Amino acid sequence: MEKAKPKVLPLNKRGMNFEMFMWIITRLTALAMYGLILTAIVGALIMGARNQMNLADVLRWGFMPNNPHVLNTDVPDLAPWSTPFWRTVASLLLLVATAHGVHGLVAIADDYIVTPRGRRIVRVLSIIMMISMSLIGLYVIWIS
Amino acid sequence: MKVTIKIFRYNPEQDKKFHYETYVVENAHETDRVLDLLEHVKGYNDGTLSFRRSCAHGVCGSDAMRINGHNMLACKTLVRDIGDQITVEPIMGLKVVKDLIVDMEPFFDNYKKVLPWFISDAPTPADGRERLQSPEQRARFDESTKCILCAACTTSCPSFWASDDYLGPAAFVAAHRFVFDSRDQAASERLEIVAETNGLARCHTAFNCTMACPREIQITQAIGELKMATVTGRVE
Incomplete structure (x- = not known):
């Protein structure tokens, strides 16, 4: 029998590069979004959303647990919906969603922009857009 | 009729x-x-x-x-x-x-990039006969040995339509054939090639390749296994 080759290749011998790192990051951020959205929906139901909000408002809160999303509902007290915990969940959701979405856009753009220079420009613009959107979003979450 | x-x-x-x-x-x-x-x-x-x-x-x-x-x-x-x-x-x-x-040349150029041949520095077995492997080791890459290089998969792939620099499903199947072969010793080189900018990351899991393959190879699964191999390093 042939001598067995290593079952697991070391990190620097398996082709792991920026492309594949972002590929796995995109998968992990998708899973994180599921977890955070589920946390927000379950939290909303525990805080009384079942009797105080309609389905659309619950989902809006679920996708971004930010207190302005419960302003126009029958929620009597906004305080439980404005805690640092929910602001942190909203911030995490914003950051993982932005990273996931912007990398998705870059991946699609790479199909059509095939020159190294063009791809570099798209990457720089995407990173600027990602940082800008994240900063604006964090500002809105923490001052509201 | x-x-x-x-x-x-x-x-x-x-x-x-x-x-x-x-x-x-x-x-x-x-x-x-x-x-x-x-x-x-x-x-x-x-x-x-x-x-x-x-x-x-x-x-x-x-x-x-x-x-x-x-x-x-x-x-x-x-x-x-x-x-x-x-x-x-x-x-x-x-x-x-x-x-x-x-013109099939771009297709074969991409195919050749993944070193689609057996590579091993191990000496020939003492009896001078085959390099043996167990049925389980052989079964690990059985699917990807069926490829007939018809290009039906690669030319059904939207990423390949966008750019023929993209390695394409057939090249990935060829890489899979050797990366998971217990006798081959160039898994690392092949993974570095398929993980490059025009490689695995360009696959958007459209499944067109799997649908098109006349040999019914589960190509998208093979590509997924290569992606995971670059992340986890597991090549058995």
Whole structure:
């Protein structure tokens, strides 16, 4: 029998590069979004959303647990919906969603922009857009 | 039965642009293959019709073409499975040389990039015979040994249509064939090649390749296994 080759290749011998790192990051951020959205929906139901909000408002809160999303509902007290915990969940959701979405856009753009220079420009613009959107979003979450 | 077959035609010596021509094949049988119809048209209607064919039994992979919008082998596609109105076009993403013949060079260039041959520095076994492996080790890459290089998968892939620098599913299948072979010792080199900018990251898991493969290879799964190998390093 042939001598067995290593079952697991070391990190620097398996082709792991920026492309594949972002590929796995995109998968992990998708899973994180599921977890955070589920946390927000379950939290909303525990805080009384079942009797105080309609389905659309619950989902809006679920996708971004930010207190302005419960302003126009029958929620009597906004305080439980404005805690640092929910602001942190909203911030995490914003950051993982932005990273996931912007990398998705870059991946699609790479199909059509095939020159190294063009791809570099798209990457720089995407990173600027990602940082800008994240900063604006964090500002809105923490001052509201 | 009567079958109407509409065929993509392009002769670079005469035509500025491609066009379609329609032929009617009388007395066709529902068990006829599309290749039989093409042979009939070439033999009785227009001898200038050009297409590739060799074994005519689904082994050589010469006659991959787009039949009613789907990549198939003309020699494996029966009239009864696709009806009596048939449109035949060349596979997409490669330059048309004439009629249904495309320039396969970009496809084979990408294929060669993944080092699709056995690599091992291990000395030949003392008895001078085969390098043995267990049935389980052989089964690990059995699927990807079935590839006949027809290019049906690669030319059905939207990422390849966008850029022929993209390695494409067939090259990934070839890489899978050796990366998971217990006897091969160049998994690392191959993974570095398939993980490059025009490699695995360009696969958007559209599943077109799996749908198109005439050998029913689970190509998307093989690509997924290569992706995970670059992340986890597991190559057994």
